[in-house]
Amino acid sequence: MAKMSRFKCHNICLILMLSRSLCVDTSPSDYDKNKIGRDRSHIDNILGADHIQTGDNILQDAIKLYHTMIKPTEKLYKFGELHGHTVMSDGIIQAKPLLLLLGPWSTGKTSMINYLLGINDTKHMLLTGAEPTTTDFTVMTHSSQYKSVEGLVLTTDYNKQFSSLERFGQGFLEKFQGIEMPCSLLRKVTFVDTPGIIENRKQQERGYPYNSVMKWFMERADLIVTVFDPTKLDVGAELESTFKALKGHESKIRIILNKADSISAQELMRVYGALFWNLSPLINVTEPPRVYVGSFWNNALKDERNNDLFIQEEVSLLMDIKQTITNIVENKIASLRKHAKLVRLHAWIIDQYVTAYHKKKSLFVDSEEIFQDIVQNPDKYNIYGPILGKHVSKYDIPPNDEYKRFFRNNAINGFKPLSSHCTFFNGCLIDIITDCIERELPRLLKRYGQCRTGEEC
Numbered sequence: 001m002a003k004m005s006r007f008k009c010h011n012i013c014l015i016l017m018l019s020r021s022l023c024v025d026t027s028p029s030d031y032d033k034n035k036i037g038r039d040r041s042h043i044d045n046i047l048g049a050d051h052i053q054t055g056d057n058i059l060q061d062a063i064k065l066y067h068t069m070i071k072p073t074e075k076l077y078k079f080g081e082l083h084g085h086t087v088m089s090d091g092i093i094q095a096k097p098l099l100l101l102l103g104p105w106s107t108g109k110t111s112m113i114n115y116l117l118g119i120n121d122t123k124h125m126l127l128t129g130a131e132p133t134t135t136d137f138t139v140m141t142h143s144s145q146y147k148s149v150e151g152l153v154l155t156t157d158y159n160k161q162f163s164s165l166e167r168f169g170q171g172f173l174e175k176f177q178g179i180e181m182p183c184s185l186l187r188k189v190t191f192v193d194t195p196g197i198i199e200n201r202k203q204q205e206r207g208y209p210y211n212s213v214m215k216w217f218m219e220r221a222d223l224i225v226t227v228f229d230p231t232k233l234d235v236g237a238e239l240e241s242t243f244k245a246l247k248g249h250e251s252k253i254r255i256i257l258n259k260a261d262s263i264s265a266q267e268l269m270r271v272y273g274a275l276f277w278n279l280s281p282l283i284n285v286t287e288p289p290r291v292y293v294g295s296f297w298n299n300a301l302k303d304e305r306n307n308d309l310f311i312q313e314e315v316s317l318l319m320d321i322k323q324t325i326t327n328i329v330e331n332k333i334a335s336l337r338k339h340a341k342l343v344r345l346h347a348w349i350i351d352q353y354v355t356a357y358h359k360k361k362s363l364f365v366d367s368e369e370i371f372q373d374i375v376q377n378p379d380k381y382n383i384y385g386p387i388l389g390k391h392v393s394k395y396d397i398p399p400n401d402e403y404k405r406f407f408r409n410n411a412i413n414g415f416k417p418l419s420s421h422c423t424f425f426n427g428c429l430i431d432i433i434t435d436c437i438e439r440e441l442p443r444l445l446k447r448y449g450q451c452r453t454g455e456e457c
Contacts, residue, residue, distance in 0.1 A: 105196025151176030
């Protein structure tokens with residue numbers, strides 16, 4: 001029972017709503033009838049698809065801070081070659097909020113995108129079906145004209161946010177595509193549709209590192225929507241590995257129990273409980289992800305008895321997406337600050353390795369042997385002690401295996417101590433990046449807050 005306790009509040013709320021629908025005649029109001037007919041006006045009203053509010057000036061200033069105060073250290077100490085980390089880019093900073101949809105095959109991910117974008121029954125409608133139909137990672141962005149873009153083209157521009165996907169190989173690029181279309185909502189958010197999770201297929205049969213690609217998108221997504229339906233609740237190896245990749249991104253996760261109108265209220269209560277029971281071991285957090293129950297596509301509801309519940313759930317989901325769009329500039333600044341702290345930490349660590357190496361090397365001992373001993377036994381040389389004294393948590397220190405891998409590809413002689421990167425006029429690189437973290441980025445965030453409240457910025 002302890003396994004389910006974290007979901008108790010959600011279950012009680014849903015059960016109250018569903019039990020009410022079992023004993024009350026819920027004949028729909030005029031508003032409800034419009035919803036059943038899938039009038040999309042509420043989507044545009046809530047998301048403000050026709051109202052574009054940007055913080056372009058603020059983001060341009062963030063880009064300047066990155067280039068002048070963060071990138072020099074990032075480049076000198078080869079931060080991008082540290083396993084699991086990538087360099088920042090103008091494209092990443094300027095990118096619209098990214099909404100990633102994932103889940104088992106044929107649970108309605110693509111139909112949901114068609115519905116939200118209002119492209120059902122148009123020539124731009126994405127292909128859907130009962131069998132697995134989405135085999136590609138598809139990025140949906142705005143343009144004045146409809147255009148399909150190959151993955152190879154998407155990754156060519158190194159100033160764009162998708163350039164680093166090149167490293168996953170040609171096999172992946174053939175399964176990666178972009179679709180541009182004149183949809184007003186895409187001015188404010190980018191959608192990414194993913195291949196459905198199929199448990200009876202080995203990862204290597206996809207022809208590319210599926211889990212690594214999925215993790216790449218998860219790290220960059222602002223909202224991760226995981227879609228299930230009443231017939232696909234089992235957790236297999238691929239779904240389990242997908243949720244493992246979500247570790248550290250739990251706050252982004254939203255879960256959708258789709259096609260809920262295809263079963264009775266009583267069955268829905270059982271399915272809802274089963275979904276949480278199956279997922280609870282995979283989401284080990286105090287505050288569980290928000291779960292939305294409904295039928296998120298263009299067709300009329302099959303069962304109107306839970307109509308009120310489904311309306312409330314759909315509106316709540318739209319408000320969640322709206323919040324993500326509204327907070328994008330703050331999130332970008334926070335993300336850049338987090339990145340700067342990781343770059344600084346990496347520089348501190350490399351500096352400690354370089355310092356230890358120069359202290360121990362001599363004419364009488366093989367330099368490579370000394371260096372390998374330092375890399376294999378960092379505690380012996382107190383590599384992390386001075387860093388922990390700089391108010392860095394031990395939980396933020398990367399595993400030592402990451403630096404073993406890093407130094408396999410990067411010779412220690414290729415790095416200089418931080419003290420050598422100081423000039424009379426410009427100061428020290430480490431002080432510059434610290435100033436960015438502690439003063440410049442918080443100042444930029446405060447300025448954006450003034451912009452939003454109508455003050456001069």
